[in-house]
Amino acid sequence: MRQLSRLCRLCCVTALLNQLEEAANAAHTFFMANPEHMEMQQDLENYKTMAGKVRLVDREAKPHMENYSAGVKHYDQEEYALAIESLERALRGYYTADVECRVTCEGPQRFEEYEYLEYKADLYEAIADHYMQILVCQHECVRELATRPGRLSPIENYLPLHYDYLQFAYYRVGEYVKALECAKSYLLFHPDDEAVLENADYYKSLLEETMDPETIKPRKEAAKFLRRHKLESDLLQMGATGLGFVYTEPSYWSSSSARQDEHRVPSGVNSEPADGPALSVGKKPAPRMDRELREGGSLLYSDVQFIYNSQQLNGTQRVLLDNVISEEECQELRRVANGIMLAGDGYRGKSSPHTPNEKFEGATVLKALKFGYEGRVPLKSARLFYDVSEKARRIVESYFRLNSTLYFSYTHMVCRTALPGQQEKRNDLSHPIHADNCLLDPEASECWKEPPAYTFRDYSALLYMNTDFEGGEFIFTEMDAKTVTASIKPKCGRMISFSSGGENPHGVKAVTKGQRCAVALWFTLDPLYRELERIQADEVIATLDQEHRGASDLNINPKDEL
Known part of the structure; x- marks a missing residue:
């Protein structure tokens, strides 16, 4: 993981030394690993403006990942010959990186801090323990090589995806032997993948008249790599049993993270390119979700008007509704907002957290109720x-x-105001494109569900x-x-409203x-992540209701005195 302070200091020092190109590269390196960091994005734009045209370099880029991207x-641009060249590279x-990674695992036994002072083992146990440590490290190179700099989670199915892309790319340039070879290589990792099995059968049918397709074998380096990986896994399981610790094999290659495009099912019927028959074109699958997708339930309130569902909004788990509150309620909420909002509330005190061209103000439910209880705003409002x-x-x-019950994760009334004199030639967004429970990485087409993202959020x-006002449209991308x-x-x-994951990037x-x-x-299905201020607000409401009932009980009907 990159160290924010180290790279930020490097940016500042190089800028002060007037080494603007190096400052831009340092900022670019940090921003590539932290695309959600808006301040660094602004610094990067400033350095680029001051330095003129510069070729930005990511100092921590992994060459094999750059070529893969x-x-x-x-x-994606259907430049299949160029795709083959980059993917083969x-x-x-x-x-090559795998060999280098495994070499770095060799060396003396590693201990965390002062663990070595308490380490007690006889000679054979120490040798076995050391060997197991090296083996675990080498086995984990699969994860290391699939993890982008600055990220905690690897790209799922990373190595097999190379062969998956290549099998179709080779097909499109008419190299059916290599297409079958890559399809069989992919099937080493996922032998039950129906789509690639069908593709492989289709490639065989194209070759039957000229050669025996069974002579085409998976690539040797893939077969050797996977065979070694399985042997290491078996050794680790046996070693864990012998040394008395638990080892759980991670899921290094997930078939659910297959290539997301339309070229997954073969067919010789549909459109045929000039160089031969084609695979059928289908609909691009939606991003994977962790739960069953359902929608279309009751809106509960007769005045609420349904406008669009997920399909009409071109996405997954989306709904647009009108008349959720009335015009009078909107006006009353605006009056509350004017009485309780503070600049930077909810944004760590930053009044312009996403863009310097707007001021952000906010307030929570609990704050509104406190102000109402104190008489600073109408309690009813x-x-x-x-x-x-x-x-x-x-x-x-x-x-x-x-x-299951949907709980509040965070409730925030927020107003964003255009700052006068700063609106000409704006090309930024009021809120950059993001997802609500993961870190969006457009370059990798991934959304990393890891801190500092609010990974527990489920719906928004x-x-x-x-x-x-002018502008301010909400957009999905x-x-x-x-x-x-x-x-x-x-x-x-x-x-x-929409589900909070990477299936719904928005801004x-x-x-x-x-x-x-x-x-x-923002809502969560996990009660452990309920909004604390909401729980306190519930208590305030319960107290107010109890006081109201008590006052009502004390009221005497004049008729009772007769």
Whole structure:
């Protein structure tokens, strides 16, 4: 993991020394591993402006990963010859890096801090323990080589994906022998993958008239690599049993993370390119979810109006609703906002956390209730914030037909205001494209579910309070963070809700005039991550209700005195 302070200091020092190109490279290196870090993005843009045209270099890039990314980009652009060149280079680099990684595992036995002072083992135990340590390290090279710098999680199915991309790329350039060879190489890792099995059979049918397809074997380096990997796994299992510790083999290659494109099922019927028959074109599969997808449940309230579902919004687990709250309720919430909001609330005190061209102000439900209890805002209005957020939670829970309780993870009323004199020639977003429970990595087409992301969030919702501003459209994009799949204009009472994972990258376009206000809601299915302030707000509401009931009980009906 990259050290933020070290790289930030390097950026500052090189900038002070007027080495702007090096400063830009240091900033670029950090930003490639931390794409959610908006301050570094701003610094990077400043360095690029001051230094002029520079070729940015990632100082911690892994060459085999750079070639893999280039190959995937060429593949996506249907530049199959270039894709083959890059992916083959990536494979050669991978196997070279694997040798280097395994060599670094050799050496003296490693201890954490002062563990060696307490280490007691006889000669044979020490030898076995040392060997097991080396073996575990070498076995883990699979994970190390599939992990991008700065990330904690590896790219799933990384090595097999090379062969998966190559099998179709070779097919498209008419090299059916190599296509079959790569398909068989992929099947070494996933022998039950139906799509690639069908592709392999199809390639065989293309070769039957000229040669015996059974003479085509998987690539030797893939077979050797996998055979060694399985032997190491067996040794680790036996060693763990003998030395009395538990070893669980990680899932290094997940077949659920197969190549996400339309060329997975063979067919000789559909469109045929000039160089031969084609594989059928299907719909690009949606990103994988951890739970069963359901939607279309009751909206619970008769005045709430359904507008669009997931299909109409070109995505997964999305819904757009209107009339969730009335015009009068919107106006009342705006009045509450004006009375309780502070600049930077919810953004670690930063009044412009995502863009220097807008000011962000926010407040929580608990703060609203406290202000209401103290008489600083009408208590009825403060309670409205609480009530509409609960209404939104119930709608989301019902519409997505969740079979367990949906809890609040965070509730935040937020207004973003366009700063005068800073709106000309804006090309930034009010809120950059992101996902709510993982770190979006457009370059890798991945969303890393690891800190500092709020990995426990499951569903999100935004309830809009006004429309008297310019810009500020909510947008969904593809994983590339560029291709917009849906754009939504906020207005009073409108609510967009969606699942919080990498299947729903989203952001907000620049607010160029006026103030845009909304109630932002994040939910979790795990009660361990319930919002603490919400629990406290529940207690405040319970106390207020009890006081109200007590006051009602003390009221004497005049008729009772007769």
